Amino acid sequence: MKDLGPLKHFLGIEVARSSTGLFLCQRKYTLDIISEAGLLGAKPSSFPIEMNHRLAHATGPPLPDAAAYRRLVGRLIYLAVTRPDLAYSVHVLSQFMQAPLQEHWDAALRVVRYLKGSSSQGLLLRADSELSLQGWCDSDWAACPLTRRSLTGWIGFLGNSPLSWKTKKQHTVSRSSTEAEYRSMAAITCELKWLKGLLLSLGVHHPKAIHLFCDNQSAPYLAKNSEFHERTKHIEVDCNFARDAILDGLIAPTYVSTKDQLISLLKL
Known part of the structure; x- marks a missing residue:
């Protein structure tokens, strides 16, 4: 070598x-x-x-x-x-x-x-970035004109430096915009958990809850609420992954207005 x-x-x-x-x-x-x-x-x-x-x-x-x-x-x-x-x-x-x-x-x-x-x-990976993770997620409900599947967009940051991002069509058709947003929350939660584990393997501990920004007020409420009513029973069980992460203190959903949503960069 x-x-x-x-x-x-x-x-x-x-x-x-x-x-x-x-x-x-x-x-x-x-x-x-x-x-x-x-x-x-x-x-x-x-x-x-x-x-x-x-x-x-x-x-x-x-x-x-x-x-x-x-x-x-x-x-x-x-x-x-x-x-x-x-x-x-x-x-x-x-x-x-x-x-x-x-x-x-x-x-x-x-x-x-x-x-x-x-x-x-x-990309600029800043030297003065805090060693703290944050995530941004959004969805475009029924964006595909052929299948009517929604579009998910998310981006993960370490401090002010972007680490990972994705724009992808969801696997199933969502029956409401809230469900589409909820699925995007589940997708970014998987990525944030992986990034947190990667940082831990590098000796960087992240004890605080990861801020997750979403411009839909219903999705974070649905994720925090353990009791589902009839209109949300059709959401698949794997979407509860986001709720479990909130209960475990891994992520902290935060509402952000649509005009301040960074994911608009991925969905021009």
Whole structure:
């Protein structure tokens, strides 16, 4: 084994050290994506994907080179390792890998044009961050126009530094927005428990309850209330995982207004 010195570059991720902390970005990898797509001279886009898009209902001609679409989306998936702002776009585009249409390809190129205007964006892991965890979660009820399954988004922080995030379609159809929010709470609770165990293995103890921010007032109440009435009996048992974590003092649900919800970053 050799000591190669301080880490500067690893699997396409560039690492810059300063007194502020570690800055992780994939600038060269991003420029390679833009170059391969032939958009180095294109006008940058201010946002990665259109609001209220109808990509699931696209009926245009099939893409002649489906492999090019799969290759581009695959590279965007890896780029999302340091780009939380791409989480929603990648989630949407990856649903059409099997049979992409021309409209899907155009949407993927829009993401590339967005990257052109933000190629140096990345993650800052601050040196002065407190060693305390916090989580943010949100859901978009019945977001999928085909299956009507809700969309879950969550992000976990260590102090002011983002550690993990995800945007994913829920496995089952939720019959209310409260149920959808409750399922997103269960998802982030699993991640926070894992992060707490990881910190413990590194010698960092986290005795306080982890703050979990949600912009739905009914879901935290439902999680804290041990008695379910008829309208909530249909919620699966595994969702009680969040309530057990609250009773154990692991997490502390906190209401946050929608305009201050950080998860909006993952659901542009």
